[in-house]
Amino acid sequence: MNRLDAIRGGTPGQDHNARSIAALAANPACDRRAVLDAAAIDKPRLMRRLRFDDRWGQSPFAIQRNQQFTDLVKANGAAHLLRLLRTLLDLPIEEAGYVNLEDAGGNEGQVARHGHTRRVIRQTAEGRGRATILDRPLLRLDVAGAQVYLEPDVIAFQLGGVFHIVAIKSFAIVDDQADTPKVSAAAREAAVYVHALRELVGRDLVSHDVILVCPRDFTNEPTATTVDVRHQLVTLARQLSRLTRIDTILDRLPENLSLDLDALSPAQIEAAVAAVPARYAPQCLSACELSHLCRREAHDLGHLDALGRVVRDDLGGIESVRAALRVATPGEPVADDQAEIAERLRHVARLYDEAVA
Amino acid sequence: MSLLHSYVKVKARERGRALPRATVRHVHLAEAPMVFVPLRLAGEAAAPLGAMVGTDPRRPTLLVVPQPRNRDLRFQFLADLGAVLLPYIDRISRQVETVEAKTPFERCLDAPQIVVPSPGGVEFAAKLGRSSRFRRTTGPYAVDPAVPMLGRWLTFLAEQSEFAGSSLMVAMTDLLTAHWVTGQSAVEDADLAALLGWIDPPEGLTGPEAAALADDPLTPPAGPDTHPEFDRQELQKAIEHYDVTGSATQVEEALHGQLRPTWDRMWQAIGLLAALKESPGATTRWERDRVHVALHRAWIDGGGLPQGKRDSAVAAAKRLARLEAAQQSFEATRAFDDPLVMAEYRADGVAFAGEVVAVDLTRRIVPPGGKREVPRPLVTIETSDPVRLAKGKKVRSPSRPRQSATITSLADRMVTVQIDDGMGRGSQPAEGSVPGVGTVICYTELDPGESRRAPLPPREETPWTHGGPPPDYVPTDDDAAEPWS
Amino acid sequence: MGKLRKAIRQATAAGRHAEARALRARLREAERQWDAEVEQPATQPPLVPVREQVHRALTLLGAPTAARMIVAVDESFFGGQMANTQLTSLRRDEEKSYRSAPGARPYYLCAALTSELLSPARGLLALSTWALPQRIIGPLSPRTDFLTSAVRLAEHLMRLDDVSPGAFRLLGQLAQNIPGAGDGFGPADPAKVIAAAGAELAVHQERDQMDRREAAARATDRLGPVERLFGSGIRTVRSA
Incomplete structure (x- = not known):
C-alpha cells in the first residue's frame, strides 16, 4: 500500500463510496481508473487543476428533494417504510422494531459506528434483538486492501428470513414505470451494499432483491418495489477481485510516478496521468470524472474506441482512424488478417462515393 | 447501423466535419413548426422550470415558473403554455377534408408540428401531459381549462412520436443524426450543441472545435435538465429573490440566458433540414399524421375521455405490433427514397445493385398451386455487392416498387431473379414491364408495404361512428385530486 | 364540520x-x-414562547417525538407557527439551564434515552415530567410511540367540536401507516384510528414495556440526574 500512498503524496485522499465502487465496475479494463481510485486520488480536484469544467456536482434542488423524501420515509419510526415492507415482504405485525445505528453512544468515529453496526447486525442475524428496520448502518468493504466505509439508507431484516438492502431514491415511479438509467444506477449502488453486507453475515443471509423506495406518480407518497441485483453482483465481484491485483498494474508503471495534486504543476499532473493507460469509451462520459481528459487524449491519438462501441466492433481489429482509412483505400498494402475487412471497407467506400456524387 | 455508417463516422472524424447520411429529407417540415424548448427542476419528475416556445425565430415566448415548488405557479405555467400551443393546434386541426375511399375518412389539411431539442424533451412533454390531462376545471383544486386540454394534446403528440416516421412531435437531435454523420459517438450526438457544431460549425472552426465549445460551462445544455452549476450559482439565488421580493425578473433573466442559445440552435437546425428536398415517403407519412390528428380532434370534440394511464394487455400488444410495422415500413421507405440510405443496406448485403446482363423474356412456368403456364421471365444482374440474400428470397426494386421478384440463383457476382407480377395479363410480359439488358437496377428484401398504399386509419383508431376504439380508461376523483408534491 | x-x-x-x-x-x-x-398574518409575534409550544404539543402527543412532528401538531392543533430550526438548539439550552439551577423549572424539554446505550436518542424531544420508562427508546418504542401518539391525537379530535381541517389531514397521514385505520383518502375517522392503533399496540406493548423497564432500571442505577435527563455519552454504560 505504500506505493499507492506515495503516488497520492501529501494531498488528502478521497474515500470511495458505493457510487464510485459501482463506477469502477462499469469499466473493469481501465488501469487509469483502477490506480487513481486505489490511490484515493481526488478526481474532481484533479480535473479542476487541469481546468476542466466540473460537471459532477448535484443540483442543490435535487439534493434537497432527496433529503426531504428520505426524511419522510423514515419519519415516525419509519412508519411509511414499515407499511411498504409489510406489503412487499408479508412482514408480520410483530416485527416492527426500529433501531437507529447512528447512535453509537456519542462516538461519531467511523470505526466505532461500524463496530456498533456489526454488533447489532450479528445479534439480529442470530435472532437476538428486535430490530426489523436498521437505520443508518455503516458497513465496511475491503477495496484493493483499503477499508472503505459504506452507508446504505436502511437495512431491513425479516425474522427467520434474510436481510434486505433498502434504497430510498427521490425519482418518481409514474404509472408503475421509472426511468431505466436511474433504476440501473440505483441497482448498481445497492449491489455494492449487498456485497458488503454479505461479507459480514454470509451470502445466504442477504437477499439479492433490494427494495427500492420512490415517490409514486407526482406525489410525495412513498411506494416500493423489489429490484433483482444478481447481475450487478456478479459484475461487481469480478471487478473487485481484479482490483486485488492492483500490484500487477503498479509494476507496469514508472517507478517514481506521483500524482500529488498539491505539489505538482498542471503540466506535470497531465504527464503523470498520461503515464497510466486508460481505456476510454463514450460510456465513460456518464460514469467517470476523468472522462473528458481521457476523451481528448483518445481523439488526439485517433483511437477508434472513442467513436463508440458500434464502430469499434464493426472495424474490429483496427486501432486508429488513420489506419482504418488507409485500409479502406484501394492499392494500400494490408496485413493478411485485415484482408477481409479491407475488401469490405473498400466496397463501402466506393458505395458511399457513388451515392453522394 | 451498418458498416457504411461506421466508415462514414471514421471519415467524418478525419475530415473534422459531419458528412451526409441522406440525400433527401426523410421528415416532413411544417411551414410553421412550433419550437418548444422546456426546462425542468432538477430532482423532480414533472416540475416545469421554464420554456421557450413559438413559431417565429425572432420572437420566442418565454415562460417561467419563478418558484417551481409552488403548485399553483406550475399550473399557471401549463395554462400559459396552453395559451401558446392550443390556439396553434386548434387553428390547424380544425381545417379538415374528407378523403373518398371505400370508407371515407377525415384528414386535416395540415397538422401541428412540435419540435423539441432531444428525446428527453419528448419524454418531458409526455410527463407534463400525464400530470395535467386528468385535472379538473371545477371544484376543489380547479385549474384553467387549458391545462387538461394541453395535457391531452401533449400526451397524444408524445405517443405519436413513438411511431417511426411520424413528424408531429420530433426531437431535433434525432432528425439531425438521421441526416448527417458526425465524427463523435452517439452519446455525444445526443447533445444538440455538439451535434450542430459538427454539422454546421461557425466560420473558421472545425467540427470538433465547435463541438468542444458545447462542453464549455458557458454553453447551456439543451434541456430538459439544467447544469447543476447553473442551479447552484444562478437559479437558486434568483428563486430566493422571487421568494423575498415577489419579482420574477431574475428568474426570467437566468432562464432566458439558458434557453436562448438552444432556441437559436433549433432554428439553425431547422434551416439546415429545410435546405434538403423532402422525400416522397415523408410526404405520405405526413398525410397519415394528418389523419391521426383529425381522429384525435374528433375524439376530443365528441366528448371523448382523456387517454388512460396504462394500456390494457390487448391494447399494449396491438400497439407494439403497430410500432413494429411502422418501424419496418419507415426503414424500407427511407431506403427506397434515397440511394445513400440504400447504400447502407447494400453494404450489409441485404440489397444489391448492378447492371442487367441477361434477360429471358420467354420463360413460362406453372407456378406452385397453379394450373396453367404463366410468364415468369428471368433477369440476371451483375453486381459487386456482397449479397447475403438466399435463393427463394422475395425482393423488390426502388425503381419498380409495385413489382415483386424472387431470387432464383446466386453465382459469383451474378444474381438471377424471377419477375413475379406487374407484367400485364397477356401471354407475354407487357412492353417495358421487365428490366432490359443494360439497365442499372437495385433489388432488396426491404418492403415498404403499407406506406405505399393509401393511408387508411389503422383499425385500432376506427372512428366511434363505426363502433369506435376499445373502451377507454375512465378517470376517477382520485386522478383529479392526485396531489402534487 | x-x-x-x-x-x-x-x-x-x-x-x-x-x-x-x-x-x-x-x-x-x-x-x-x-x-x-384561521389564517393569521405571518408577521404576528408568537403569543407563546417556543418551549411552551413544544411542551403543549408533547403533552398532547404523550411520547418522545421528532421536531418535524412537534411543529406539525403545534400548527394543526394549536394554530401555532414554529420553524424546525427553532427547535434545533432547544435541548442543549435546556440542559444548560438545568445544570446551572437543577430543578428550578417545573419542567424541562429533555432527551429520550436509547435502551441499549442510554445515550440521547437522535432528534427526539421528551418531557422531564414523564416517568423514565416513557423516555426510553427500545427497538419497538418508535412504533409504539407512533401508535400512542396517533391514538391521543384521535382522542383529542373526538373531544373537540371545532377542529381545523389541518388536524384531520395530519391524522389522515398517520392513519395511512396504521393497518386498518384508513385508506389515505378523505378525512380520517378518529374512532377507526383509535381502534386500529390500539389493536397493533396490543401486539407490541408487552415486549416494549419490558425493554423500557429494564433500561430504565439500568439508568436509575448508573446515571446521575443530569444524564438521566439528557443522556449519557459514556460508552462504558453499555449493557452486556
Missing part, C-alpha cells in the same frame, strides 16, 4: 356514494372557509 363528517361517514357506510360525494364537496368548501378565517 364535525356534523358534516359524521354525515359523510354515515352516507359512505350506507353505500350512498352520490350523497357522500356531495357532502364531501360541501366539507371541502367549509374547510376552505375555515382555513381562510
Whole structure:
C-alpha cells in the first residue's frame, strides 16, 4: 500500500463510496481508473487543476428533494417504510422494531459506528434483538486492501428470513414505470451494499432483491418495489477481485510516478496521468470524472474506441482512424488478417462515393 | 447501423466535419413548426422550470415558473403554455377534408408540428401531459381549462412520436443524426450543441472545435435538465429573490440566458433540414399524421375521455405490433427514397445493385398451386455487392416498387431473379414491364408495404361512428385530486 | 364540520356514494372557509414562547417525538407557527439551564434515552415530567410511540367540536401507516384510528414495556440526574 500512498503524496485522499465502487465496475479494463481510485486520488480536484469544467456536482434542488423524501420515509419510526415492507415482504405485525445505528453512544468515529453496526447486525442475524428496520448502518468493504466505509439508507431484516438492502431514491415511479438509467444506477449502488453486507453475515443471509423506495406518480407518497441485483453482483465481484491485483498494474508503471495534486504543476499532473493507460469509451462520459481528459487524449491519438462501441466492433481489429482509412483505400498494402475487412471497407467506400456524387 | 455508417463516422472524424447520411429529407417540415424548448427542476419528475416556445425565430415566448415548488405557479405555467400551443393546434386541426375511399375518412389539411431539442424533451412533454390531462376545471383544486386540454394534446403528440416516421412531435437531435454523420459517438450526438457544431460549425472552426465549445460551462445544455452549476450559482439565488421580493425578473433573466442559445440552435437546425428536398415517403407519412390528428380532434370534440394511464394487455400488444410495422415500413421507405440510405443496406448485403446482363423474356412456368403456364421471365444482374440474400428470397426494386421478384440463383457476382407480377395479363410480359439488358437496377428484401398504399386509419383508431376504439380508461376523483408534491 | 363528517361517514357506510360525494364537496368548501378565517398574518409575534409550544404539543402527543412532528401538531392543533430550526438548539439550552439551577423549572424539554446505550436518542424531544420508562427508546418504542401518539391525537379530535381541517389531514397521514385505520383518502375517522392503533399496540406493548423497564432500571442505577435527563455519552454504560 505504500506505493499507492506515495503516488497520492501529501494531498488528502478521497474515500470511495458505493457510487464510485459501482463506477469502477462499469469499466473493469481501465488501469487509469483502477490506480487513481486505489490511490484515493481526488478526481474532481484533479480535473479542476487541469481546468476542466466540473460537471459532477448535484443540483442543490435535487439534493434537497432527496433529503426531504428520505426524511419522510423514515419519519415516525419509519412508519411509511414499515407499511411498504409489510406489503412487499408479508412482514408480520410483530416485527416492527426500529433501531437507529447512528447512535453509537456519542462516538461519531467511523470505526466505532461500524463496530456498533456489526454488533447489532450479528445479534439480529442470530435472532437476538428486535430490530426489523436498521437505520443508518455503516458497513465496511475491503477495496484493493483499503477499508472503505459504506452507508446504505436502511437495512431491513425479516425474522427467520434474510436481510434486505433498502434504497430510498427521490425519482418518481409514474404509472408503475421509472426511468431505466436511474433504476440501473440505483441497482448498481445497492449491489455494492449487498456485497458488503454479505461479507459480514454470509451470502445466504442477504437477499439479492433490494427494495427500492420512490415517490409514486407526482406525489410525495412513498411506494416500493423489489429490484433483482444478481447481475450487478456478479459484475461487481469480478471487478473487485481484479482490483486485488492492483500490484500487477503498479509494476507496469514508472517507478517514481506521483500524482500529488498539491505539489505538482498542471503540466506535470497531465504527464503523470498520461503515464497510466486508460481505456476510454463514450460510456465513460456518464460514469467517470476523468472522462473528458481521457476523451481528448483518445481523439488526439485517433483511437477508434472513442467513436463508440458500434464502430469499434464493426472495424474490429483496427486501432486508429488513420489506419482504418488507409485500409479502406484501394492499392494500400494490408496485413493478411485485415484482408477481409479491407475488401469490405473498400466496397463501402466506393458505395458511399457513388451515392453522394 | 451498418458498416457504411461506421466508415462514414471514421471519415467524418478525419475530415473534422459531419458528412451526409441522406440525400433527401426523410421528415416532413411544417411551414410553421412550433419550437418548444422546456426546462425542468432538477430532482423532480414533472416540475416545469421554464420554456421557450413559438413559431417565429425572432420572437420566442418565454415562460417561467419563478418558484417551481409552488403548485399553483406550475399550473399557471401549463395554462400559459396552453395559451401558446392550443390556439396553434386548434387553428390547424380544425381545417379538415374528407378523403373518398371505400370508407371515407377525415384528414386535416395540415397538422401541428412540435419540435423539441432531444428525446428527453419528448419524454418531458409526455410527463407534463400525464400530470395535467386528468385535472379538473371545477371544484376543489380547479385549474384553467387549458391545462387538461394541453395535457391531452401533449400526451397524444408524445405517443405519436413513438411511431417511426411520424413528424408531429420530433426531437431535433434525432432528425439531425438521421441526416448527417458526425465524427463523435452517439452519446455525444445526443447533445444538440455538439451535434450542430459538427454539422454546421461557425466560420473558421472545425467540427470538433465547435463541438468542444458545447462542453464549455458557458454553453447551456439543451434541456430538459439544467447544469447543476447553473442551479447552484444562478437559479437558486434568483428563486430566493422571487421568494423575498415577489419579482420574477431574475428568474426570467437566468432562464432566458439558458434557453436562448438552444432556441437559436433549433432554428439553425431547422434551416439546415429545410435546405434538403423532402422525400416522397415523408410526404405520405405526413398525410397519415394528418389523419391521426383529425381522429384525435374528433375524439376530443365528441366528448371523448382523456387517454388512460396504462394500456390494457390487448391494447399494449396491438400497439407494439403497430410500432413494429411502422418501424419496418419507415426503414424500407427511407431506403427506397434515397440511394445513400440504400447504400447502407447494400453494404450489409441485404440489397444489391448492378447492371442487367441477361434477360429471358420467354420463360413460362406453372407456378406452385397453379394450373396453367404463366410468364415468369428471368433477369440476371451483375453486381459487386456482397449479397447475403438466399435463393427463394422475395425482393423488390426502388425503381419498380409495385413489382415483386424472387431470387432464383446466386453465382459469383451474378444474381438471377424471377419477375413475379406487374407484367400485364397477356401471354407475354407487357412492353417495358421487365428490366432490359443494360439497365442499372437495385433489388432488396426491404418492403415498404403499407406506406405505399393509401393511408387508411389503422383499425385500432376506427372512428366511434363505426363502433369506435376499445373502451377507454375512465378517470376517477382520485386522478383529479392526485396531489402534487 | 364535525356534523358534516359524521354525515359523510354515515352516507359512505350506507353505500350512498352520490350523497357522500356531495357532502364531501360541501366539507371541502367549509374547510376552505375555515382555513381562510384561521389564517393569521405571518408577521404576528408568537403569543407563546417556543418551549411552551413544544411542551403543549408533547403533552398532547404523550411520547418522545421528532421536531418535524412537534411543529406539525403545534400548527394543526394549536394554530401555532414554529420553524424546525427553532427547535434545533432547544435541548442543549435546556440542559444548560438545568445544570446551572437543577430543578428550578417545573419542567424541562429533555432527551429520550436509547435502551441499549442510554445515550440521547437522535432528534427526539421528551418531557422531564414523564416517568423514565416513557423516555426510553427500545427497538419497538418508535412504533409504539407512533401508535400512542396517533391514538391521543384521535382522542383529542373526538373531544373537540371545532377542529381545523389541518388536524384531520395530519391524522389522515398517520392513519395511512396504521393497518386498518384508513385508506389515505378523505378525512380520517378518529374512532377507526383509535381502534386500529390500539389493536397493533396490543401486539407490541408487552415486549416494549419490558425493554423500557429494564433500561430504565439500568439508568436509575448508573446515571446521575443530569444524564438521566439528557443522556449519557459514556460508552462504558453499555449493557452486556
